[in-house]
Amino acid sequence: xxxxxxxxxxxxxxxxxxxxxxxxxxxxxxxxxxxxxxxxxxxxxxxxxxxxxxxxxxxxxxxxxxxxxxxxxxxxxxxxxxxxxxxxxxxxxxxxxxxxxxxxxxxxxxxxxxxxxxxxxxxxxxxxxxxxxxxxxxxxxxxxxxxxxxxxxxxxxxxxxxxxxxxxxxxxxxxxxxxxxxxxxxxxxxxxxxxxxxxxxxxxxxxxxxxxxxxxxxxxxx
Amino acid sequence: xxxxxxxxxxxxxxxxxxxxxxxxxxxxxxxxxxxxxxxxxxxxxxxxxxxxxxxxxxxxxxxxxxxxxxxxxxxxxxxxxxxxxxxxxxxxxxxxxxxxxxxxxxxxxxxxxxxxxxxxxxxxxxxxxxxxxxxxxxxxxxxxxxxxxxxxxxxxxxxxxxxxxxxxxxxxxxxxxxxxxxxxxxxxxxxxxxxxxxxxxxxxxxxxxxxxxxxxxxxxxxxxxxxxxxxxxxxxxxxxxxxxxxxxxxxxxxxxxxxxxxxxxxxxxxxxxxxxxxxxxxxxxxxxxxxxxxxxxxxxxxxxxxxxxxxxxxxxxxxxxxxxxxxxxxxxxxxxxxxxxxxxxxxxxxxxxxxxxxxxxxxxxxxxxxxxxxxxxxxxxxxxxxxxxxxxxxxxxxxxxxxxxxxxxxxxxxxxxxxxxxxxxxxxxxxxxxxxxxxxxxxxxxxxxxxxxxxxxxxxxxxxxxxxxxxxxxxxxxxxxxxxxxxxxxxxxxxxxxxxxxxxxxxxxxxxxxxxxxxxxxxxxxxxxxxxxxxxxxxxxxxxxxxxxxxxxxxxxxxxxxxxxxxxxxxxxxxxxxxxxxxxxxxxxxxxxxxxxxxxxxxxxxxxxxxxxxxxxxxxxxxxxxxxxxxxxxxxxxxxxxxxxxxxxxxxxxxxxxxxxxxxxx
Numbered sequence: 001x002x003x004x005x006x007x008x009x010x011x012x013x014x015x016x017x018x019x020x021x022x023x024x025x026x027x028x029x030x031x032x033x034x035x036x037x038x039x040x041x042x043x044x045x046x047x048x049x050x051x052x053x054x055x056x057x058x059x060x061x062x063x064x065x066x067x068x069x070x071x072x073x074x075x076x077x078x079x080x081x082x083x084x085x086x087x088x089x090x091x092x093x094x095x096x097x098x099x100x101x102x103x104x105x106x107x108x109x110x111x112x113x114x115x116x117x118x119x120x121x122x123x124x125x126x127x128x129x130x131x132x133x134x135x136x137x138x139x140x141x142x143x144x145x146x147x148x149x150x151x152x153x154x155x156x157x158x159x160x161x162x163x164x165x166x167x168x169x170x171x172x173x174x175x176x177x178x179x180x181x182x183x184x185x186x187x188x189x190x191x192x193x194x195x196x197x198x199x200x201x202x203x204x205x206x207x208x209x210x211x212x213x214x215x216x217x218x219x220x221x222x
Numbered sequence: 223x224x225x226x227x228x229x230x231x232x233x234x235x236x237x238x239x240x241x242x243x244x245x246x247x248x249x250x251x252x253x254x255x256x257x258x259x260x261x262x263x264x265x266x267x268x269x270x271x272x273x274x275x276x277x278x279x280x281x282x283x284x285x286x287x288x289x290x291x292x293x294x295x296x297x298x299x300x301x302x303x304x305x306x307x308x309x310x311x312x313x314x315x316x317x318x319x320x321x322x323x324x325x326x327x328x329x330x331x332x333x334x335x336x337x338x339x340x341x342x343x344x345x346x347x348x349x350x351x352x353x354x355x356x357x358x359x360x361x362x363x364x365x366x367x368x369x370x371x372x373x374x375x376x377x378x379x380x381x382x383x384x385x386x387x388x389x390x391x392x393x394x395x396x397x398x399x400x401x402x403x404x405x406x407x408x409x410x411x412x413x414x415x416x417x418x419x420x421x422x423x424x425x426x427x428x429x430x431x432x433x434x435x436x437x438x439x440x441x442x443x444x445x446x447x448x449x450x451x452x453x454x455x456x457x458x459x460x461x462x463x464x465x466x467x468x469x470x471x472x473x474x475x476x477x478x479x480x481x482x483x484x485x486x487x488x489x490x491x492x493x494x495x496x497x498x499x500x501x502x503x504x505x506x507x508x509x510x511x512x513x514x515x516x517x518x519x520x521x522x523x524x525x526x527x528x529x530x531x532x533x534x535x536x537x538x539x540x541x542x543x544x545x546x547x548x549x550x551x552x553x554x555x556x557x558x559x560x561x562x563x564x565x566x567x568x569x570x571x572x573x574x575x576x577x578x579x580x581x582x583x584x585x586x587x588x589x590x591x592x593x594x595x596x597x598x599x600x601x602x603x604x605x606x607x608x609x610x611x612x613x614x615x616x617x618x619x620x621x622x623x624x625x626x627x628x629x630x631x632x633x634x635x636x637x638x639x640x641x642x643x644x645x646x647x648x649x650x651x652x653x654x655x656x657x658x659x660x661x662x663x664x665x666x667x668x669x670x671x672x673x674x675x676x677x678x679x680x681x682x683x684x685x686x687x688x689x690x691x692x693x694x695x696x697x698x699x700x701x702x703x704x705x706x707x708x709x710x711x712x713x714x715x716x717x718x719x720x721x722x723x724x725x726x727x728x729x730x731x732x733x734x735x736x737x738x739x740x741x742x743x744x745x746x747x748x749x750x751x752x753x754x755x756x757x758x759x760x761x762x763x764x765x766x767x768x769x770x771x772x773x774x775x776x777x778x779x780x781x782x783x784x785x786x787x788x789x790x791x792x793x794x795x796x797x798x799x800x801x802x803x804x805x806x807x808x809x810x811x812x813x814x815x816x817x818x819x820x821x822x823x824x825x826x827x828x829x830x831x832x833x834x835x836x837x838x839x840x841x842x843x844x845x846x847x848x849x850x851x852x853x854x855x856x857x858x859x860x861x862x863x864x865x866x867x868x869x870x871x872x873x874x875x876x877x878x879x880x881x882x883x884x885x886x887x888x
Contacts, residue, residue, distance in 0.1 A: 011706070014711060014714065014736060015707070015709060016710075017710065017714055018710045018712075018716075022714075022720075025721060026717075063706075098701055098702070098706060120705075120709045121705075123709070124716055125713055125716035125719070174690060174693070174694070176690075
C-alpha cells in the first residue's frame with residue numbers, strides 16, 4: 001500500500017473539491033491518499049509547519065494567487081512553495097495556476113523549479129490524473145503551455161534578464177511607464193534605458209511600446 | 223524685334239530732322255547774302271519740321287529763331303507777332319530765359335518802333351525781372367538802361383537816373399564782353415543828359431567826360447565820340463562855362479567826320495553859333511551867316527528838329543539884336559514847327575518869345591496859351607511820373623501779393639499736411655491700441671482656456687488611472703474568481719465521468735447549481751462595468767479635488783455642497799478659472815490668517831447668478847481695515863474680471879464669511 005500525504009492550497013474550495021474528486025476517482029488501487037486543504041497563506045503555513053514536525057507531505061499542490069498571510073510574509077503560492085521546499089526538501093511541489101504568461105512561468109520555473117507545473121486552463125481531469133501519477137513516479141511534469149514556453153526560451157537567441165522580463169510583463173498589463181516606479185526599485189532613467197535596450201533587442205523600429213509588446217509576445221516573453 | 227527696329231528707325235529719323243532744324247536755323251541767321259524772304263522762309267521751315275518732331279523745346283527755339291530773323295531783317299510787325307507767340311508759348315513751358323528775351327524784344331519793339339512808352343515800359347519790367355532771376359547781369363543792365371531811357375523821355379528824371387546808375391554799377395562789375403563799352407556808353411550818356419535836366423551840371427559834365435573816354439574803346443566809336451562831345455559842350459554851356467563849351471564846339475566843328483551826318487552837323491553848327499552869341503562880343507554878320515548855313519542844311523535834308531532848333535535860336539538872336547520882324551518870323555516858324563512835331567519845351571519857348579515880340583491882344587493870347595499849356599504840361603508830367611511810379615508799384619504790389627498768396631498757400635498746405643499726418647498718426651495709434659486691447663483680451667481668454675484645460679487634463683489623467691485600476695480589478699475578479707470557480711466546476715464535473723449512479727447525479731446537479739451562481743457573478747461584474755463609476759472630469763470634480771487636497775494639506779475639515787443646476791460645460795472658461803482661483807485663494811487666506819478648523823463651501827444658484835459661500839470658523843478680521851492684503855486684492859480683481867461682486871463678513875473670534883456673486887452666463 002502506498003501512503004501519500006498531500007496538501008492542496010487554493011482559495012476556491014470548489015477547485016480543491018475538483019482536484020480531490022479527480023484524484024480520488026483515478027488513484028491507483030494500491031494508493032491511499034491523505035489530503036489536507038488550505039484556502040489561504042496563513043492556513044497553508046500552519047499546515048506546512050505542522051507537517052514538517054511530523055510526517056512530511058509527499059506532494060503539495062499550490063495555487064499562485066492566494067489571499068496573503070496576516071503578517072504579510074507570504075503573499076502567494078510561490079512563497080508557500082519556497083517554504084515547503086525549505087521545510088521538506090523531498091516534498092514534490094505541483095504548481096497549478098491560471099497564469100499563463102511567459103513571464104510568470106519563467107519566474108516560477110526559476111524560483112521554485114516545481115516537480116509539476118500545470119496551467120489550469122489547459123487542464124482536464126484526465127490530464128490531472130496522468131500528471132499526478134507521472135509526478136509520483138518520475139517528476140517533473142509540465143503541462144503543454146509550460147512545455148512550449150520552455151522549449152521556446154531554450155531555443156530563443158534573445159536573452160532577457162529578469163528585470164527586463166518584469167518590465168515587459170508590467171507593460172503588457174497596461175501599467176504606464178511612469179507607474180513602473182511603484183513596481184520596480186529602479187530610477188526612472190534606468191527604466192527608460194532598459195526600455196530602450198528592449199526595443200533594440202526586439203528590433204522595434206517605430207519606438208512604440210505597443211510594438212515592443214507585440215514583438216515580445218511573438219517571441220514568447222510575455 | 224520688329225518693334226525695336228521701328229523704334230530705332232524713328233529715333234534715327236528724328237535725329238535727321240533735328241539736324242535739319244539746326245541747319246535751317248543757322249542758315250536763316252548767318253546767310254546774310256540771301257534775300258530777306260528766303261531767310262524768313264528758312265526760319266519758318268525750321269518751325270514746321272520742329273512741329274513734326276513734336277518736341278516743345280525745339281519748337282520754342284525755332285520760334286525764337288524766327289522772331290530774331292524778323293528783327294534783324296527789319297520786319298518789325300511780324301517780329302511783334304512772333305515775339306508775342308513766343309512769349310505765350312514760353313510762359314506755357316515755363317522757360318524763363320525765353321520769357322525774358324521775348325519781353326525784351328517786345329519792349330524794344332514798343333519803345334523804338336511803335337513809340338508806345340507805356341507798353342514798352344511794362345515789357346521791359348518783365349524782362350528785367352526774368353533776367354534778374356536768371357542772373358543774366360549784362361542783359362539786366364541793358365534793360366535797366368532802356369527803362370532809364372523811357373523814364374527820361376517821360377521826364378521821370380530821378381527814376382531814370384536811379385536805373386541808369388544801377389545799370390552802370392552792374393556794368394562796371396562785369397568782365398569784358400563784346401558790347402560792354404557800348405552798353406556803358408549808353409548808360410553814361412543817358413546819365414549825363416538826365417543830370418543836365420536835373421540841373422546837376424558838374425555831374426553831367428563828369429558823365430559826358432566818362433562817356434567820351436569810353437568811346438575810344440568802342441570799335442568805330444567816332445560817331446559816338448562826336449555825340450558825346452556835343453553833349454559835353456552843351457552841358458558846359460548850360461553850366462555857364464561858355465569858354466569851355468566854345469572850345470569843345472570848335473574842336474568838334476573842325477572834325478571832318480562830323481560832315482558825314484549833315485543833320486548832326488547842322489545841329490552842332492547851330493549850337494556852336496548860339497554859344498558864340500551867348501558869349502557876346504561877336505561879329506553879327508558872321509553869326510547870322512552861320513545860323514543861316516545851319517538852317518539851309520536842315521532845310522536841304524528836311525530835318526525838322528534841327529530846323530526848329532535853329533529857328534528858335536535865330537529868333538532869340540534877332541530879338542537880342544532888335545530885328546523884331548526877323549525875330550518874329552523865326553519865332554512863328556519855331557512856334558509852328560514845335561506845335562507840329564510836337565516838342566513842348568520849344569513850343570513854350572516860342573510862345574514866350576512871341577509874347578515878348580508882340581503887343582496888345584496878340585501878346586496876351588500868346589501868354590495865356592503859354593500859361594495854359596505850361597500848366598497842363600506840368601500836370602501831364604506829374605501824372606506821367608506818377609504813372610510810371612505806379613506801374614512799378616503795381617507790379618511790385620502784385621508780386622508781393624503773389625508772394626504772400628503763395629506763402630499763404632504754402633502755410634495752408636503745410637498746415638493741412640501736418641493735420642493729415644496727425645490724423646493718420648492718431649488713427650494708427652487708436653487702431654493699434656484697440657488691436658492691442660483685443661489681442662490682450664484674446665490672450666487672457668487663451669490663458670484661461672489653457673489653465674482650465676490643464677486642470678481638466680490633470681483630472682482626466684486621474685480618471686483614466688482610476689479607470690485602469692478598475693479594469694485591473696474587474697479583470698482580476700474575472701480571472702481569479704469567476705475563472706477559478708469555473709475551472710473548479712469543470713474539473714469536478716469532468717471527474718464525475720469516473721463514477722455514476724445516484725450519487726454522481728446529485729453531485730452533478732450541485733455543480734450545475736454552482737454554475738448558476740457563477741452566472742450571477744458574471745452578470746454582476748458586467749453590470750459594474752456598464753455603470754461609469756467615475757462621474758467624470760467635470761468642473762465640480764476639479765473643484766472638489768482642489769478643496770479636498772487643499773484642506774487636507776492645510777489640516778482642516780470641510781463641507782462642500784454644490785448644486786447641479788449649472789451646465790458648467792457652457793460657462794466660459796474665464797469664469798471657471800476665476801472661481802477656481804478664488805476658492806484656492808480664500809482657502810490659502812484661511813490657512814494663513816484665520817487659524818480655522820473647519821471650512822464650509824457652498825456653490826448655489828440664485829436665478830442667473832452663481833453664489834459661492836466660503837465660511838470658516840477662524841479668528842476673523844476687521845473688514846474695514848484689511849482691504850489691502852494681496853490675497854484680498856487678488857480675489858477682488860478676479861471677481862471684477864468676471865463682472866461679479868465679492869463681500870466679506872467677519873467678526874473677530876467668530877470666523878469669516880465670504881460671499882461671491884458671479885453672473886451665470888452660458
